Amino acid sequence: MGPDELEDTEQPLSARPTKARRADGDLVQSLNRAIAILEILSEGGCRLKDVSARANLPPSTTHRLLTTLEQKRLVRFDREENLWDIGSNCFAIGAGFLRRKHFMSIAVPRIECLALQTGATVSLGVLESGSILLVKQAKRLQTTPAVPPGSSLPVHATAMGKVLLASSSDLRPSASFGFGNLARLTDRTICDPSVLAKELHTVRAGGIAIDDEESMMGRRCIAAPIHNELGDCVAAVSVTDTSSQLTDEAVRNLSAQVAAAAAEITRSSGGYLRRKNSF
Template sequence: MTSVKLPVNGDDGAPASLADSEFTAEEASEPRAREGMGGLAKGLAIIEAFSATTVRMTVAEAARLADVTRPAARRCLLTLVDLGYLAHDGKFFTPLPRMLRLGGAYLSTSSLAQIAQPLLAAARDELQESVSLAVLDEGHSVFVGRAEALRIVSTGAKLGGRLPAYCSATGRVLLSQKSEGEIARHISAVPLRKLTPRTISAPDEVIAAIHRVQTDGYAISDEELELGMRAMAVPVKNRMGGIEAAVSVSVSSARVSVDAMRRDFLPVLQQVAARLERAL
């Protein structure tokens, strides 16, 4: 097996000045797509691999999570370090504040997120709990708007945070507009892990929970994502009747019962959703 000495460059040719590395000739000759920038796609896949549960990564972990080769992962990571998006301590790569610019481009141009923010803040002040706006993205509920209460319940529900759709209140609301076939395909395509002992993970039960949104008009995730935390979500519909987003509230299960959420919180969330729908 022949080894070649290559500089650690980005796939677009930009230098990654931290180090050089030994790669085999086979590793160096990676296939490229005819259209588009393969290196950019790999870099974005690595960026998306960071999450609330994956706050730092090695080269090997990045390669596995992004489904790329280790040489490609290393080049992407070192380029992101040079550009100021990641820090590197010699082994682990961790995001830096500059990473917020990537999500900021969407948030600053999304009319939905801009319109929602003052409404979320008003609901937060009324309920004294954190209120969020989420959209669906590849099987995850992604928070694009957030008004934090002083007491923070969960680290998962942050602006830009991603939660698995099958067991989150926002995710079930967003999936509820899908056809039977689309819901079944989603359920079969994602790992239905029990994140807590209370997580609904049996496929039939998950589908039933999604269907209940259509009759109830809301969804509740009761300690399924995190013990001690429950959430309620309602749909925000566009002019065509499709679900555009979901508005949710997160509470401590020790302070707020499910019955109290239905009685006191549901009307407030429905009011926020109705005002957003009039603005869409």
């Protein structure tokens, strides 16, 4: 049987047996329901009964869909709070926009320009599987302490991590923000969830996050958020240098440059900030 004959054997949906059409319809319905649940949870954690009510679905159906999504890490269940929330794989999937040629063609020249202006290492990062993934980097001085693109960094101890954590609608310190233990990397790492929560409120209010030798001694970092076309914070841009170069005065001066670079990438790629200090 040749290719032409194979094409002739394919049937349109309307010509398929009734059971096959019904199965296809059930699959589409389940997919639509799952997407509706993800949209609900994107606004913040919910109890099962609240998800069920908002999705207009029976609790048993809602629970079945949630457990299926949980298996794919698209949602997660906080047993302490008894809440369902968006899972880490949603961030990984959403981070795919960073691989678009259009976005990278906008972001790369801007971070290279910022590296040239500051003489420091400028990085672009996203949240993926509970860590910060460095997707691009521009480096001008070999003495600048940095880690290479493709590396994963802890969220709680990095400026980019704090920026992305601060974008969460829920800044309560329960369950260490869903990322397990807050490991101590240096004497300055914030390991107390309550202290970190307070820090994240400051980051959200100011629009800038600082890593003050919290991930590596002798290194400081400034980061600002990048927003997508929905107004969500989906990435961060950072400037990293030695502590001797990034003095308190330098941090104050460079913070505006980092924020401006992030805002320019946001605008040029079609994104926007929903409202001031909302991330």
